[in-house]
Amino acid sequence: MSVVKRNNVQVLGKPDAAETLVFAHGFGTDQTAWQDVAEAFADKYKIVLFDYVGANEKTTPFFNTRKYKHLQAYADDILDVLEELALRQVILIGHSVGGMTGALAAIQEPSWFSKLILVNASPRYVNDSDYQGGFDQQTLDELFAQMQRDFHAWAGGFAPRIMANADRPHLANGFIQTISAMRPDVALAIARVIFQSDHRADIAQLQHPTLLIQGTHDLAVPHAVGHYMENHMPNAWLTFIDAEGHLPHISHADKVVQAIRPFLLS
Amino acid sequence: MLDCRILERNFQRIATDVIGPKRLEAYAAEVVAHLDADYCYVVQERDEWTATVLFSTASAEPMPAFNPVQLNEMTGESPFFHQQPFVARRALKSLFGTCKQVSGFRLEHYTFKGWILIGWKEPVEHTTFDIENALFRFGDKVLINYLSLQRIALEQQYRFLFSVVPQAIVLINELDDVGWVNQAAIELLNLEPDELRPPAAALSAGMLALRNRTLNKEAIQETAAQLLSNPNFMSKEWIWTFPEQVLSVLTRPIHSPYFKGRIWLFNDVSELYTKTQQLTEANREIENLISVIAHDLKSPLATLSFIFNFLPMHGPLNDEQTDNIEYGQKTIKRGLDLIDSIVYFNKLISSNQPLTMYDVELDDLVDVVVDGFVAQAYQKEITIHRQRTDQPVLLHTDPESLVRVLDNLISNALKFSPFGRQVYVETEWRGPELTIAIRDEGPGISPDDRVKLFRRFQRLSAQPTNNEGSSGLGLSIVKSLTEKMGASVEVDSTLNVGTVFRLVFPAEYVRIGDEEEVSNNRA
DSSP: OOHHHHTTOEEEEOTTOSOEEEEEOOTTOOGGGGHHHHHHHTTTSEEEEOOOTTSSTTTGGGOOTTTTTSHHHHHHHHHHHHHHTTOOSEEEEEETHHHHHHHHHHHHSGGGEEEEEEESOOSBOBOBTTBOOSBOHHHHHHHHHHHHHOHHHHHHHHHHHHHOOTTOHHHHHHHHHHHHTSOHHHHHHHHHHHHTOBOHHHHTTOOSOEEEEEEEEOSSSOHHHHHHHHHHSTTEEEEEEEEESSOHHHHTHHHHHHHHHHHHHO | OOOHHHHHHHHHHHHHHOOTTHHHHHHHHHHHHHTTOSEEEEEEEEETTEEEEEEESSOSSOOOOBOTHHHHHHOOSSSEEEESSOOOOGGGHHHHTTOSEEEEEEEEETTEEEEEEEEESSOOOOOHHHHHHHHHHHHHHHHHHHHHHHHHHHHHHHHHHHHHSSSEEEEEETTSSBOEEOHHHHHHTTOOTTOSSOBHHHHHHHHHHHHHTOSOHHHHHHHHHHHHHOTTOOEEEEEEEOSSOEEEEEEEEEEOSSOEEEEEEEEEOHHHHHHHHHHHHHHHHHHHHHHHHHHHHHHHHHHHHHHHHHGGGGSOOOHHHHHHHHHHHHHHHHHHHHHHHHHHHHHHHHOOOOOOOEEEEHHHHHHHHHHTTHHHHHHTTOEEEEEOOSSOEEEEEOHHHHHHHHHHHHHHHHHHSOTTOEEEEEEEEETTEEEEEEEEOSOOOOHHHHHHTTSTTOOOSOOOSSSOOOOSOHHHHHHHHHHHTTOEEEEEEETTTEEEEEEEEOGGGEEEOOHHHHHHTOO
């Protein structure tokens, strides 16, 4: 069976385009999160969308804790896809942990990527002496415990806070739906891997031109994280967009598109 | 040309000298030296996209899982492959990034799927035949090593699993002369300490000795005879009683293409058993007590009755006195009847005496019973209607019990019916079953009452309509007797409309009699 099926890969957009945009989603969503943003580039670029293993019912059968115990395994999956589709010099656009995973893939196979765009990404979510990640360990332990006790109740509380934009409740409801599409044990396993990850040392090795897009009001990723990344990555630019919540590519797709466009042409 | 005999000889030396997990390392070092190679890996394929490195000569650190797609592509029809020049694709870079030549051998066993892989930094001159020959031999060693480690792990899991259960477990292996037991079984069967794989002979001796200590040898012998004659014999709650404990024994055969034997499981149920015994004993004592009290009550009542009988002899009595004496006698009679019912019911439930069953002509018997109630019915202006089956029926039953049951039901129907109503006694077919229904137009039985209807000494809300007495035992006697006769009793009741009690006799007790038979079996 092909990895195209494993990762539910869709190839859209302009088939003979010179450049390919690979969109990587974050935790609690799947490729549909990129719908609005991807559409804006479909006339000029080849578009690759995929689901991370475990993100939804389709991909959950391929999940196992032996392999997916660190983000590198998800990065390997991206490389599997690029290898099978014979794609090189792609532009990876990744949200949150999807972006960090894309960065790990690009570090491993630099020539397969030309640029990266990371939206509200973070190399480490837990505070550490001088580093402000946004979460302390106690908060995370409580979060895991809640997920374990009653996953759906947890999702109902987590989604509106992370999505924000309370004036548009359908956004949080949509997020609840995509979180709930995950199998609770798989979601918990993935959440542990994400929130306990620390890739601060890795991002320093990423040589590619990288655009860091960050929303101004994100509960999951504080401004300090964006500045940290810009300062520690050799070739990165940070740009803030006026957006509420951790998922601006869903809630403020137009602003994200506006931020991406000049970087693609540069 | 490499001499594989040297390799084999070295393998043999390792097999005798090196034990445990170190052995694989030694084999691999031997192969690497033999083939002048740089790396050797044993890789297990977990699923299509996941392979893990079980063993590596390159690093003792655990290596991350990788995608084995390139290995799968290199493995063709034959399990052996050899690539020179070799270029590691992404997933294999961490294993063979520096290698220019790689050989592999696919291992395909139902417990282990994967590869043994050899890498050379620079190409060597060996023929592929020599390399394949070495890998083929190494592959066997890898598999044997993996399987034996797996077997040790399994055995440890079994030991742990069975050591934590309180039951004694014995596994008899009919294809081998050793069995398998857990610690509890060693103690129970008095086997050699710590010997979890006792010889079959020791096991049989232990089991026999255990059986010989039982108090209920005869009963066990009876079941054991079935076991001897039937190799598929299964038993779930076979009770073995000892002076100090009671065991519930489960045994069943295990037949598979790979194993033929029998499992025995000894479960200590002493506590449960003692409690049940105590309860039964307490119950019996209560029944006895009831019996004794009932008998003891009878004699003062009889004396009273005797005295009342003689009162008129001491001189003429006025009307009021005569009425009172009559009322007294009636009360005494009711008391004696009640005592009789209690004694009867006690005997009924505490004795296991079978009933005397034979074929009786049913209509005749019912008619006799109904006739006995005509006078009582007349007093309350009630008509008893009889309905019979088309053809006479022979019922295999105990007539004495049946009469008692009908007596109770008809007497109840009359007792609880208001003046001037109807009572029906109907014999009918319901499919192959025969039913006798006693239907009244009484007050009906409330749903609350229906639950306790057949319990002993239950007073229900309906009251007799002509001052009749009621012991509260009648329906419990009906139920016990009916069930002893192999029949069942059903109730249909609608408040303020009436009640039907229906005795249902299964087909095996009923047949349609021919005339001669019928006349021979008249009540």
